[in-house]
Amino acid sequence: PHPTPLPTTEDLRTRARTALDRVGLTLPEGAGAGPVCHARTPVTGEALFPVPAATPAAADRAVADAHRAFRAWRSTPAPVRGELVRRLGELLREHQSDLADLVTVEAGKIRSEALGEVREMIDICDFAVGLSRQLYGRTIASERPGHRLAETWHPLGVVGVVSAFNFPCAVWSWNTAVALACGDTVVWKPSELTPLISLACAHLLDRAAADVGAPDGVHRLLIGDKAVGELLVDDARVALVSATGSTRMGREVGPRVAARFGRTLLELGGNNGAVVAPSADLDLAVQGIVFAAAGTAGQRCTTLRRLIAHRDIVDPLVARLTAAYAKLPVGDPFDEATLVGPLISVAALDRMRQAVARARAEGGKVLAGGGRRLADLAPDAAYVEPVLVRVRAGTAVVREETFAPILYVLTYDTFEEAVALHNDVPQGLSSSIFTRDQGEAELFLSAEGSDCGIANVNIGTSGAEIGGAFGGEKETGGGRESGSDAWRAYMRSATNTVNYSGRLSLAQNVSFL
Numbered sequence: 147p148h149p150t151p152l153p154t155t156e157d158l159r160t161r162a163r164t165a166l167d168r169v170g171l172t173l174p175e176g177a178g179a180g181p182v183c184h185a186r187t188p189v190t191g192e193a194l195f196p197v198p199a200a201t202p203a204a205a206d207r208a209v210a211d212a213h214r215a216f217r218a219w220r221s222t223p224a225p226v227r228g229e230l231v232r233r234l235g236e237l238l239r240e241h242q243s244d245l246a247d248l249v250t251v252e253a254g255k256i257r258s259e260a261l262g263e264v265r266e267m268i269d270i271c272d273f274a275v276g277l278s279r280q281l282y283g284r285t286i287a288s289e290r291p292g293h294r295l296a297e298t299w300h301p302l303g304v305v306g307v308v309s310a311f312n313f314p315c316a317v318w319s320w321n322t323a324v325a326l327a328c329g330d331t332v333v334w335k336p337s338e339l340t341p342l343i344s345l346a347c348a349h350l351l352d353r354a355a356a357d358v359g360a361p362d363g364v365h366r367l368l369i370g371d372k373a374v375g376e377l378l379v380d381d382a383r384v385a386l387v388s389a390t391g392s393t394r395m396g397r398e399v400g401p402r403v404a405a406r407f408g409r410t411l412l413e414l415g416g417n418n419g420a421v422v423a424p425s426a427d428l429d430l431a432v433q434g435i436v437f438a439a440a441g442t443a444g445q446r447c448t449t450l451r452r453l454i455a456h457r458d459i460v461d462p463l464v465a466r467l468t469a470a471y472a473k474l475p476v477g478d479p480f481d482e483a484t485l486v487g488p489l490i491s492v493a494a495l496d497r498m499r500q501a502v503a504r505a506r507a508e509g510g511k512v513l514a515g516g517g518r519r520l521a522d523l524a525p526d527a528a529y530v531e532p533v534l535v536r537v538r539a540g541t542a543v544v545r546e547e548t549f550a551p552i553l554y555v556l557t558y559d560t561f562e563e564a565v566a567l568h569n570d571v572p573q574g575l576s577s578s579i580f581t582r583d584q585g586e587a588e589l590f591l592s593a594e595g596s597d598c599g600i601a602n603v604n605i606g607t608s609g610a611e612i613g614g615a616f617g618g619e620k621e622t623g624g625g626r627e628s629g630s631d632a633w634r635a636y637m638r639s640a641t642n643t644v645n646y647s648g649r650l651s652l653a654q655n656v657s658f659l
């Protein structure tokens with residue numbers, strides 16, 4: 147049973163307006179004459195208010211502004227660029243709670259996850275401020291006397307950021323904080339499902355830019371749907387398109403940008419698996435699995451979707467998971483007791499039900515969950531119990547990413563079989579193994595183990611820190627964002643040969659003249 151009733155849509159409107167007011171933004175009454183994007187909330191499933199969207203002419207102007215600003219920004223010393231990111235980080239800290247409110251209103255995240263998403267923005271700003279003094283190139287030993295060979299990193303240009311609804315602000319910040327430190331300017335096309343948090347973030351960055359005197363146009367926001375995104379994709383002034391979303395989107399975006407020889411950074415769908423070995427600490431495994439599979443209502447790209455359990459422990463593991471699933475509080479994401487908020491839409495719930503029906507038709511057995519909740523209170527919202535389904539190896543639907551809390555349970559006998567099952571999906575984002583056998587853990591992390599961009603031991607697949615590079619292989623798109631040396635994707639390198647010998651000597655001992 148749900149602890150408290152849901153807030154009304156009017157309550158949520160007030161919350162959203164209050165949060166926007168506090169960051170310094172007043173929405174116009176009505177959306178005006180041009181195109182409109184309807185802000186809505188998955189908490190009740192209802193519309194909040196219309197927001198003006200970008201026309202093609204406005205999109206063209208935004209790219210022109212960012213392109214112009216780039217000329218000044220690329221020559222601003224990197225540590226001075228870092229001051230803009232530092233100021234943004236300060237404003238994000240000041241408004242952490244307001245921004246988290248908007249994330250919950252628009253994306254339905256529970257309070258601690260919404261605060262966590264904003265925390266991630268603050269963390270990447272800290273990281274990027276440090277990075278602004280560490281855009282290192284290398285000096286390379288030249289084969290010729292009196293020569294110096296070096297690698298220099300330069301700003302790239304305008305970065306077009308296209309982002310998904312489920313991390314409506316963190317993904318923007320991963321890209322934007324790093325891109326700005328690298329000397330790029332940014333045009334952001336957020337998900338059409340989350341315009342309000344986007345307006346708030348863009349406004350705070352505008353404030354930060356004004357505070358530090360950064361050039362007008364270092365950042366532009368374009369509210370709109372896929373058609374607006376396509377304008378960035380096809381615009382030759384956009385040097386890098388960093389796109390986060392479904393593999394379907396990446397399949398459209400990748401070739402279009404490649405056709406104009408632009409660069410892409412693709413962060414697409416995942417289908418993440420965890421192996422549970424016979425030696426695993428099952429208490430730890432259950433906690434890690436339940437957060438990774440049911441947290442964020444299964445709407446993270448790193449959500450755990452496939453559990454690959456050893457035959458000797460599958461029954462006790464499933465018994466514990468079933469018990470944990472039965473107790474998961476589903477409901478109002480603003481209620482501190484709730485762990486599972488709503489799905490983004492009733493359409494997402496329909497897709498979840500279809501996937502479970504397909505799994506059953508292929509011989510799968512539902513072990514726990516799957517029921518809809520709160521439909522009487524909010525028929526347009528999609529509250530659902532996370533579902534656990536036992537399936538056979540080879541079940542077709544398991545190879546697809548269904549963006550909902552479905553955890554498929556598979557069984558294995560040998561470690562080789564576990565790795566083969568694990569890697570036998572088109573996606574390659576995140577993975578983990580629960581084991582106390584060190585050799586097995588190392589093998590899972592080795593070249594012959596997990597084929598994913600993220601591979602973990604004794605922790606679930608989701609909830610990455612910003613310090614590491616984030617991204618995945620295969621149909622996940624191959625991009626890397628956030629920490630480590632992901633910054634290089636936002637810059638171009640030049641190789642410099644300097645001859646200080648006073649004589650011309652050619653490489654490879656070539657003689658000429």
Ligand code: NAD
Pocket residue numbers: 308309310311312313317335336337338370371372374375376379390391392393394395398399412413414415416446447448547549575617618622
């Ligand atoms: P989506 O693909 O429907 O939309 C993502 C964004 O792409 C939106 O802004 C959308 O307007 C835009 N878009 C769609 N088609 C486009 C086109 N042809 N040209 C330009 N822009 C286009 O995804 P979603 O439903 O918002 O998000 C969920 C998906 O995102 C899941 O598949 C999830 O795994 C993935 N995701 C991946 C990561 C990652 O880092 N790998 C992170 C978050 C979400």
